[in-house]
Amino acid sequence: MSTSNKASYTCMHTWFRVFSPCIVDLPYGIMWTHRQRVGTQLASNRPNGAPHWFPRKGRWRVMWQKSTLRSLEDITKHDRTQLRALPGLHNALAVALPLIIGLVTNHTLSGLGIAIGALVAAFAAVKGTLRKRLRTMLWVSVWMGVATFIGALSGGISWLTITLMVLIGFAAGILNAVSVTAGQIGMLTTNIFIIISHAPQSSIHALDSALLVMAGGFLQIVLMGISDGLSQSNAETTAVKAVYATIANYAQSRTRNTDLLVAASLLDADTCLNDSWLHKGRWEKLRVLVDLAELIRMDIVTSTRIRKGLQNHGALTDAEERGINTALTTITNLFRAAAKLPQMRKLIPQEISIFEEMLTELGSILREMAVTLHSNPESATYICLHQLHSKLAQVVDILSSETLHQAYAVAYAPRRSSPPKLRRMFLLIRTNLTFRSSSFRHAVRLAVALGIAATLYRGLNLPLGYWLPLTTVIVLRPDFFSTFSRGIARMLGTVLGVLLATLLTMIPDTSHLLDITLIILLAWALYTVVNFNFALFSFFLTSEIVILLSFFEHSAPSVAITARVTDTIFGSLLGLVLYLVWPTWQRQNVSTVIADWIHAVQPYFRTVIESAPHSSAKLQSYRKRARLARTNAVSVVEQFMLEPVNPTLNATAVAGIVAALHRFSNTLLSLESRVGVEQQFRANSAVVRWTHQMDEALTVIENSVRGTNLRLPAADFNPPIVDQKIVDVAPSALFTLGLLRLEESLENMVRMLPISGPQQIDLQTVSRSPASRS
Structure with missing residues (x-):
């Protein structure tokens, strides 16, 4: 690795070290300050020697005030799209x-x-x-x-x-x-x-x-x-149209809320298509459109991370900026048009010409980048935009015809899955x-x-x-x-x-x-x-x-x-x-759903890093499981945050570990586009060792969150290190940056442990200085 690349690597790592804890803690710390103050006031009113669940003076008053206000909001809350x-x-x-x-x-x-x-x-x-x-x-x-x-x-x-x-x-x-x-x-x-x-x-x-x-x-x-x-109309098409509408919004405004809406719409589309009686040709077309939409969503995550990384280092060129902006605008416009298309059957000629012009503009930018980047043909920006251009062209091609071309059916191999059996219900x-x-x-x-x-x-x-x-x-x-x-x-x-x-x-x-x-x-x-x-x-x-x-x-x-x-x-x-x-508070389920999320992320992580080419079916399966676990966990945690009781869990730790898991999952999405590309990287002994250590660390964190190992002494945790050997075989600086994000997200999870009671791990104990990694 060149000296400049080493310096960039050290700089990136230092930036993560200093600022990533702040990024995780700041939004939730502000929110929790008020909760802690209220909780302290209520706790002071509890009779001496009473258990934690004993009704404090003022506790029911606060509970009823909050629930009444939320109920009054619910009386007038409405959604016009749900009228039937x-x-x-x-x-x-x-x-x-x-x-x-x-x-x-x-x-x-x-x-x-x-x-x-x-x-x-x-x-x-x-x-x-x-x-x-x-x-x-x-x-x-x-x-x-x-x-x-x-x-x-x-x-x-x-x-x-x-x-x-x-x-x-x-x-x-x-x-x-x-x-x-x-x-x-x-x-x-x-x-x-x-x-x-x-x-x-x-x-x-x-x-x-x-x-x-x-x-x-x-x-x-x-x-x-x-x-x-x-x-x-039918439910399957409506669900697919919702996927395209939410991804269009996500391409325009990449926030946590729009990201969660995309995940929920993808989950709903999968559920509908897996329990469908649609004609084979019609079903295959919708299935391939959903798969392409999910792949494009990954490219959105990757392209925005590339732009942010290049901006931080002052290395973003005008062509790259214009290419990423054009790609995101094309996604927004194309996907919104698809979401409004009756039954998503066929674009009219005028719409086809408009999107072909957009794709032509993006293609000309790619050709310009190919000329300016002749000394670096493996530019992460160029690779990502080239893949994105190809997938957008496929979406336009599929929407331009009434039926799905056989080539797409062979390439994406859509398969129906059967609904759950009665045996599973009794289990x-x-x-x-x-x-x-x-x-x-x-x-x-x-x-x-x-x-x-x-x-x-x-x-x-x-x-x-x-x-x-x-x-x-x-x-x-x-x-x-x-x-x-x-x-x-x-x-x-x-x-x-x-x-x-x-x-x-x-x-x-x-x-x-x-x-x-x-x-x-x-x-x-x-x-x-x-x-x-x-x-x-x-x-x-x-x-x-x-x-x-x-x-x-x-x-x-x-x-x-x-x-x-x-x-x-x-x-x-x-x-x-x-x-x-006899209440049932969601705080009783928080540990389980977060641990289930970590458990679902583990095989997805291993597959992204270790998988050989042609492993898309396995990756897709693990990605869907991780997405389902994520959606369940977020729903439970959101309800937990709204419960008007003084929780036994540390809400700051819960919010922090959820934010770190979000970051870990999104980073895997951005890395997935390079799955199976680099045989040398996958076979490297340092990469294999690092992957194994990361997997073990996730298992330790899962057990701690689940409660099977509440005390997690620092001596028992040795954080994986992206060392120089891994950096030398990484396919690109972007890929190295992704590995660093995974590692930092994992360490942020450790900082939040345990999520109940005093924390047992000090960041200073498990951290390594930037110099030790370079």
Whole structure:
């Protein structure tokens, strides 16, 4: 290595040494100062000798203030992109048609049973591909029938109804460990059981009711299939368009928030395409577009890191600056146009010519760089922009044709994956049957809440008392934010819905024309706003249920209003109080999800550094696992930061290790573009030793975070060193810079350990001076 390169290497390393700790700590240190001050004040109010979880004076006041403010924000929070007017219309028709036919044929109660089944089953078809929605709705329909039969038979025996409600509530809670969809099936089944058990029936009538409810679910499935067949859009294409829209925003503004949105959209697209019934040719085109988008995202990360590194050293040329800017602008414009393209089928000729001009401009810049960099043909900027130009040209080529060319299908070899098997579901449930599992704790809490609510309304013989457990199961959720922050929105929407709907049922309507009209309008409204605004959805849903049940409930209006409002308020309060008595804070899951993230990053790191050419399938698999773990960890940590309690974890350490992991993951993305290129680099003994040391260090950090090795003495940790032997065989200065970033990110993780209690490792002990590395 030349003297100038050695000097640059030493300079880079010194810069990392001095400034990278500040970059990790500064944003979170400012945030945590206020938290520590508040926590200290609250801790001073705890009685002497009380455990850490004992309610301090002022603790509940702070908790309620924060949760109330967030709930008030949630009441008005909305997302226009989540309005679903057309799907909501066919969902509403499936609810109204059975009632209309039942009224005309004098079989009102039969029509009501089908309508209730259609109403509940439709919630399983709100989101996802046709294949996923159909599978979920079939499960919901079957389990609704089973719950209806059991509920109608057991409704006359209070102790049996309460016992079954507890068991069904526990099952609904533990299903959250499997997936969100499974948890949704469990909750919908529980709701049906609560409603039906209020009106006991004989075995013949119970079987008849079960078949009617199942028929409602199947009617919803038929109408969904017809609607999807007539629709020009599908969930798979929408997910791919979201990927292109988020990457366009990321190319224009590279922030942590836009980066996380890209990761979430890629995860959603993978989920949709892996559970799809699209035609092979159409599916392959979307799959290749997603793979190309992800590769281009890596090049965005690489190009911006190249520019920043060259700017820091004053070595960025005008051609390089212009080339990177042109590439990012081209990505932004092309990807936004693709995201707006109907079904992403084919660009119009005018759009093709515009993007071809952009690619021509980028190509001319590359030719100019090739001339000016003739003495350094391996320039990292030139290599990155050349790869980016090629991938953008492929995107334009694919979007210019209706079908995917066979060459792309061969090159990218897209393959479908099968959905999870039932065996995996039972394995997940068995694994979570422990109090260490938040899903198990939620299941127990939900079972106890339903037991108390059912005992109260059965024991006190409350009129319309089933609203008490029904509200409780709707309010009580596995985490703090969903239970408290959305609790006020739920309570407000439910109470207002009960009041308005009960008043509307007081209007004389012997022909039921008003009731049918209200059912259609309210069903359409609730399915349209289901993901738009939660308080509005709660209002429409409650109103719809009240009017539907008014067909066989004949209580006096004043009694009905009082009973429903009272039961709704007490059911909500019961759920909130039980969560307060036995809360599940996300701080209990923080260590696990961060350790899982580190565990998922390890094979991705090894593959990036060690993989030979043609290992793209393995790399893609590891990258997706790391992305999923990252998304899960960020979600849990964000909720942990919002919890209004004095945490046992060090929030500064948690934030610091998450920031370091973000940096580690992004650096791997930028290095992945050189995977399998340098055989000499991969085979070098110093590189092999360094990779092994880094892998061992990640294992040590994972164990420390997970809690299997809480004390991590400095003597047990010898940080890997990017020494001169590695620098000599590195393919470029950029690659060396990436290795240094990995190493510094790892050391920043170590600085944050342990994430609870006093830190055991001092940076000065594990650090090495810049001179020792040069």
